[in-house]
Amino acid sequence: MTQDNSEIEYLQNYNVHDYQVPLTSVDMSIFTVREGTLQVLLVKRAEHPALGQWALPGGFIDIENDPTLDYTAKRKLKEKTGVDTPYLEQVATFGSATRDPRHWSVTVAYFALINSSSIQLKKSVSSEEVVWVPVKEVVNNYSLAFDHQHILNACYQRLQGKVQYTSLPIHLVPDSFTLTELQATFEIILEKKVEKKSFRRRILDANIIEETGEMRVGSSRPAKLYRLKNDSSSHYFTRNIEGPR
Amino acid sequence: MTQDNSEIEYLQNYNVHDYQVPLTSVDMSIFTVREGTLQVLLVKRAEHPALGQWALPGGFIDIENDPTLDYTAKRKLKEKTGVDTPYLEQVATFGSATRDPRHWSVTVAYFALINSSSIQLKKSVSSEEVVWVPVKEVVNNYSLAFDHQHILNACYQRLQGKVQYTSLPIHLVPDSFTLTELQATFEIILEKKVEKKSFRRRILDANIIEETGEMRVGSSRPAKLYRLKNDSSSHYFTRNIEGPR
C-alpha cells in the first residue's frame, strides 16, 4: 500500500509536540583492561540534574544530526575517548517514570570495548572530568547518578556472560598480542583461571586469529604475536569455557 | 550528593517541550506454535501512518499511566491477546531519523511467547483485525509497515539462537505437556530434527520440570505429562543442542 492523499495530509498536520513523549538518551559502559583489572570510564556530571555526581557517559539523541541510535553511541564514545572503531554492542533499554527526575525517561545502554593502547587519546578531548575506575570498585562502593549503577551492572553481566562462549576479549587487547596476554584478559573478566592448553586449542581451532610473524620478547622465551584475522566480528563457541574447578 | 537549591530550581524550570526529542514506542513479536509452525501475531493498522498495512502490535508509551517500559509491553500484549503472564523478553532497540515518516523515532522491540492453548482469548479483545501468520511466511513474502520486517527478524533470530542453549520453548507448550510434544516444539523453531534420547536427558537432567502424575492417552502407549517446576525462569545449558547431522 502506498501513500494516499489522506496520509500525506495526516503527516502535514502532524506535530510531535501535541504528544507526551519520554526523554530518550543513550548511556554507555566503556570498558578497557588496565593495570590488571577491567575498568570502566566515568564522567563527573557538569550540569543539572545530578550535578557533580559520577555517571556513565551518555546523552540525548541529536535529532538534527544523528542518523541512527548507533551513531549517537559512536559519537558519545568518540567525544569521551577519541576512539573511532570500537567493539560496540547494544545491551538493553531502561525506561520508567522515575529514573530521571525531569521526566518519564528512556535510555538505551551500550557497552564498548577498547584496547588499553588506545586510551592515551582520551585526555585532551574534553574538559570534563573523566576517570577510569575498576568495575568491581564501582559495583561495590560507588554511587552513580540516576540508575547508572544498575545499567553498568547489566553491561558488565552481559560482557561476563558472553566471554563464556565468545572471543570478545580480543577487542580488549592491542592489535597484536600473545596467547598468554589474551588468556590473561579472559581471566580478568571471568574472574577465574583458565586452563592453558584448552584455551589455546579453543582460540586456535576457531580460526579467528593469525600469526603476525613477529615475536614478543621479554625476560624469557619469546612468544608468537597474533592479530585478529579478517577483522570480522566475534566467534561463537558451541560450549562454554569452564576453567579449572 | 543530595539535591541542593540550584537543582530544585533547575527542575522547576525544566520543560520537556524545549527540546527536540524522538518519538518512542514499543513493538512486539508475539510468538506461538500453532498447526505445526511458529506463528507471529500481526495487526492491520487502523490509523495513519501506514494505514491498512500489516504490522507488529505496539504503540507509544503512555506517560501518564505506564510506570515502566516492560509495563507498556505487557499492556500491549494484554490488549491484543488477553494473555497476562507470558514469557517476555526485550530484544533490541531501533532508532533512526527515517524509520517513521513522522519524526526521528525509537522503538524498543520485545518478543513474547504464549502457549497455543491461551490463544482462544484473543478474539473479542479488540475490534482491530488481528491474524496469526507463520513466521517463515512473513519473513519470505510479506511486506510489513515501517521496519517491522527487520524487527521481526531480530526477534526471530534471538528466539532461534536461544533455543540452542536454553529451555525457552517450555513457554510455548501448554501447562502440562509430554516430552515428545516439547521436543516437537524445539524442532519447529530450530527447523531441524533433534535426537530423542539426548533431548530427554538434557531436559530431565536440567531439573526444571516435574511429572504431574497424569498421562496423555492417545492411540498408542500413553506418555507421562510434565509441568514446569518452580515457575522459575529459563535454564541455560553449557552446550548447544546439535541435533543429528
Next chain:
DNA sequence: ACATATAGTGGCTTACAGCCACTATTAAGT
C-alpha cells in the same frame, strides 16, 4: 492374539574441554 504405533531406555561412540607433566627457548647470573 496380533499388528501397529508411539513412549521410553541401554549402552556404545564422538567431540571437545580439563588436567598435568613434559619439552622448548630465551635472558640473566656466575
Next chain:
DNA sequence: ACTTAATAGTGGCTGTAAGCCACTATATGT
C-alpha cells in the same frame, strides 16, 4: 660456557555430555 629462572608451547590421558540406534514397554484397534 654453563646453570638457573621463567615463560611458551605440546603430548597424551581423563571426563562429561551429546549423538546414535537398536531394543524394550505399553497402550489401542481388529
